[in-house]
Amino acid sequence: MKIRLLVFFNLMLVTSHIAMCQSSSQNSVAIEKIWGQYDKYKEPAIKNRFMKHAEMMPLIQKHVDSKLLSKEEIGKSVRGRSINHLTAGRGKTKVLLWSQMHGDESTATMALFDVFNFLSSNDDNNELKRLILDNLELHFVPMLNPDGAQAWKRRNDLEIDINRDARMQVTPEGRALMGLAKKLQPQIGFNLHDQNYLYSSGRSKNSATISFLAPAYNYPKDMNAVRKRATQIILSMNKALQSKSPGNVAKYNDDFDPRCFGDTFQGMGISTILIESGGYYHDPEKQFIRKLNFLALLTAFESIAKGSFEKEDIKDYDAIPENDNSLYDVFVKNVMITKEGQEFITHLGVNRSQIRASDNSAMTYSGRIAEIGDQELVFGYDEIDASGLKFTPAKVKTMTRAEWDRLTPQQELDLIKEGYLFVKWSDGQSPTGAIKNRLLNLTNNAENTVQSASIGQNAQFLLSKDGKPVFAVVNGYKVDLSQPAKVLVNTYGY
Ligand SMILES: [Zn+2]
Known part of the structure; x- marks a missing residue:
């Protein structure tokens, strides 16, 4: 009886405490x-x-x-x-x-x-x-x-x-x-x-x-x-x-x-x-x-x-x-990287730096690799579990300017799935700087200069399984290739 009373009393306390909190x-x-x-x-x-x-x-x-x-x-x-x-x-x-x-x-x-x-x-x-x-x-x-x-x-x-x-x-x-x-x-x-x-x-x-x-x-x-x-x-x-x-x-x-x-x-x-x-x-x-x-x-x-x-x-x-201080824009966990002849699994922190428009009335973004190595109690606004995935340099696709202008977001996503993150125009110089509402970047270089993960380097890479891209990091934004095509705030022209 005593015990039951005590339990009842405790319950009352708990209930009134919950009521108070609410x-x-x-x-x-x-x-x-x-x-x-x-x-x-x-x-x-x-x-x-x-x-x-x-x-x-x-x-x-x-x-x-x-x-x-x-x-x-x-x-x-x-x-x-x-x-x-x-x-x-x-x-x-x-x-x-x-x-x-x-x-x-x-x-x-x-x-x-x-x-x-x-x-x-x-x-x-x-x-x-x-x-x-x-x-x-x-x-x-x-x-x-x-x-x-x-x-x-x-x-x-x-x-x-x-x-x-x-x-x-x-x-x-x-x-x-x-x-x-x-x-x-x-x-x-x-x-x-x-x-x-x-x-x-x-x-x-x-x-x-x-x-x-x-x-x-x-x-x-x-x-x-x-x-x-x-x-x-x-x-x-x-x-x-x-x-x-x-x-x-x-x-x-x-x-x-x-x-x-x-x-x-x-x-x-x-x-x-x-x-x-x-x-x-x-x-x-x-x-x-x-x-x-x-x-x-x-x-x-x-x-x-x-x-x-x-x-x-x-x-x-x-x-x-x-x-x-425990956040990155994108935190990539357990990615396999090949660098200096060595293969290892580690984490990557990616941040997007802000670039002011010349009239100071807008901002564009440029993603960079901010950290490589083991991390503890660190998170990302977006995260990628890259277990079983390999850091893969992206390819450059050559096409005419008109073809670039006609690309739909879905076609851009399909090109990323084939391993491309950059487009080079075959018929002229492409602009440099931010490119709004696209998925792919532009480049005037024949080759992608991003071949492995380095601190401070542009965050433009693929995460692949058996040579097939599963995720991409495009200008510091996470792109899940299994999801519908969605354009980014801005990609970049180099
Ligand atoms: Zn202040």
Whole structure:
């Protein structure tokens, strides 16, 4: 009887614990509904991550005209581009958000304009909008580094990293942000960045799509009430993100650096949260990650407006894995390679480097072999189990330009199955550089120069069984030859 009672009691505990977990991991009804309606709020003028200052200004004006935002210029960049402080809401809690202090980190800037569209719309989600705008005074500085955005680079045009300039303040952009923070004295701050897309969440195959940090305000990394509040708000956002992209959240390194704005603001009494947008499977333009930013920010606003973050237990922060470096674009396992007269089985890591268009408004990709040899706890966005398969150099097919132009994706795939990855025109020079929406590459060389696996070499090879290709790695993309033909983002002309 005693035992049965104990079992019953334990069951009760387990059940109530499950119920608790479920209720705390669920988003509010309002947030769930808005997630489902995201496309309605997504700013259609922002189609990719390369928006420039001149394209952003009319979008700001749209929300000034709609009376959502009031605008104040708080400074100019080195090249004289305006730095804009935008305000919405009339609540008692001041929240300051700034994005893109690193010019090539724009995911959150895109999401901020989706948030503005949400806050300025008039529909069946007005209750949450009212809650946010009645309880918060929101201050935004989108694209703090417009010169960096123009040139698609991290630093400003003095070649200084603005996020290492909180102390010296030699950059006009850094001075504008510090001046605003001192004037407003917000309770809460959001420092919005992008991080390496190859970061993983712990030593796992999950990419660190969003990483958080409640920065330290001193070298011993002490916890005080200010940092605790930032940590609790992170925990609210973590739950929301886990419900949409499980396992893709991580923590950023919390070593104290007094040169950084987040660390400095935390020390000034502003509960500061760093959000880093990383990578997500086959999302090079970061449009799903933009949607996750939208979700994270609205969840944070709701949680701050309601005060619900205060219920979060900061011990849960320990359970979020740290950022780690365990991802390749493509990880090829157990491939047989012949090199220098030796035959051996090993692993290959392949990454795609990004090449900027001359006007900094698009990116193309060039795959390279990044690693050869044994690897532990390493994964790929795409993986190939090449057990029993041999690294095989590809052949060059000669055809006329007209024949190349007429090739269908299926015909290209069939040529790969015959061992070809390159086409040489018989009647002229072919272009070099990225070739969009094809499966085969072009070359002006009679022979393929890629004869074996070497670090740094173009990732263009076949994986064959008994001389018959089973997989191909084309410009750093995995192509499964048993699957229907599907063109790649870009191949290459050599
Ligand atoms: Zn950054």
